[in-house]
Amino acid sequence: MNILNYKLDTTNELLTSRIGLITLAHTIQVLDLSKTIDQHFPALGSNCALKASTFINTLVLSQHEGGECLDDVVHIAKDKALRLVTNQQVPTPQAIGTWLRRLGKDNQGIKALRKANKTLLKATLNNCKNITLDIDASEVIANKADAQWTYKGNKSYMPMVGHIAQTGQIVATDFRAGNVSPNTDNLGFIKTCQDALPKGTNIKKLRIDAAGYQASIIDYCLENDIEFSIRAKMCQSLKDILVDKDNQWQPLVDKKGKAIDGQATFRMRHFMGDEGKVFDLIVQRSVVTGQVELDLGLDLNLNSNNNTQAPEQITTGPYIYKTPTN
Template sequence: MEIIPYQLSTTKELITPRSGLICLAELLDKIDLQTKIDEVGRVLKSNNAIKHSKYVLSYILALHAGADNLSDLSILTSDKALMKLLGYTRTPKPSAFGKWLKKNGKSLLLDELHSYLVGLSLGNCKKVTLDIDATYILSFNENALYGYIGKGYMPMIGTIAETSQIIAIDFRQGDVPPSKNNHEFIKACMYNLPKDIELSGVRIDAAGYQHEIIDWLIDKKIEFAIRAKMHNSLREQILDIDTWQDNKIKIVHAMGDSKHSFELVIQRELIDKGQMEIGICDESSQSLSCGRYMYRAIATNSNKNNDDLVKWYNQRADDSENRIKDLKLDFSANKMPCKDFKANALYINICALAYNIFQVLKACFT
């Protein structure tokens, strides 16, 4: 084996272990995100010498470098070589960043930035599928409220399946049920789509099983798949079925206050003898166990066959739930830094911007 000769020596040249961030910085410059943030920032309050874009972009870079909280902004300032490559002379201190969040806590102002980043990733795609889901964020902040899981927050997050990006966030207190204002949130997500992009599909868990949502989607001719709740009328309808040929069957159903009827794909699954139960469940249950089988249902207006419809609905587990996990675990949205509610709303949107930019970066390489 040939040994390659080499020598070790010290150097006074600046060296960084984070050279990969230069690719990200080039992308941020190419898409002119700094200008767009400052355009949004014109209506934000600021008496600081540091521009709004410097706050946002500094933390986005820090998040991509592995930051876990505001104090990790030092990742940038402690790396002199990186600061020189980025052209930064300084970055906001954690305490200043916290004050900036509190002063400018109006998260809706970032919606157009989410829309812009989604548009960059869509390319020639003109139709998109929206998944919405609530997620719990544990917090011991004194202003956080208790929900059914514990003290914290329960934001509703809308994701676009085709790009794995976040289109909107409705930051909510922990005591807000996941089913609240879903109709308004869906419309807000649709409104925030890039120009000329059509909302063609919506997938929601049982929190979205509401007649006003289903009626609106039918009126708008938007394909949907929504996990049904086992209301009394539906339970009776399921238990009356005697024409099973496989473990899926489609029936027509209507809610008491709905304008339209819709189809339900009923799934049944054989359960172990030790798990057999009588068909008793409350109005919020998503499944019904009776005898040898457990039953679940998906409300839809889709022309897909039963197998494809179930597969399409189940895909939301990756397109939505796993993407939210990425946001929380990889981009530090699993804990809120401030006592102020609106400051935390702005913070989670900045984390979402960092996540969306990462998806744009992936699209550039693929």
């Protein structure tokens, strides 16, 4: 091993351990995000007041730095080297809190944020006209007095979040209390996501977990030519159908066309309700050691009739055989 000659010395130069935030600050500058924010957010009414972009840019930098509360913005305020490079003013936590409470009146902040985000999406999506929408609930654990218990056993909030699969960007959010069921008004949220997209950009594909297994969502997708992949909960009616179709199971194959040992798949036409539209239901079953009885709470995989399937949705059907292990 050859170690290069080096010397240790002291320096009076400013140093920072948050050099990665410079890339983020540069991105904010290139996108001219500050101008977009100030165009859509209400001014404070005083020429001496800080602009909305100063508050939001500070919060963005703080979150990427790992901040968990408003007080953590002092990490950026005390980093002289970072502030010198980014040329970023940093308001105090108290000032940010006051600003956020003011924006909360009449949902001013939410309305302004949606407009600013639509402008940002237009710049980053470029010529992408059709997007894949992923929606899911995201738990935010909180110690606030109004936080409610979630099904995960925490006092939290449970906002619904819509992401663009191609870019990972958030299209829209629906802030919800922790005790609100994840399947509440998901069709309305899908429509909100469509409205939040730039003009000329549409939802072409939808991926959602069992919270989206609703006739209204399936009908909406089929009526609007949206491909979809949705998980469905096992129920007695589906179990009865699958038992009758036992001889129609096919081996599940991998990307190379080779059958996967212990796994099979089955496809059938299905509908929900008395007047529901017909779609393809795809079930996968696996032989797994350890289980001795059937679990009817397992997930199925629901796909549109164009055979689009999310690769991460590996699901199981009613025939799950497990043997006890020592």
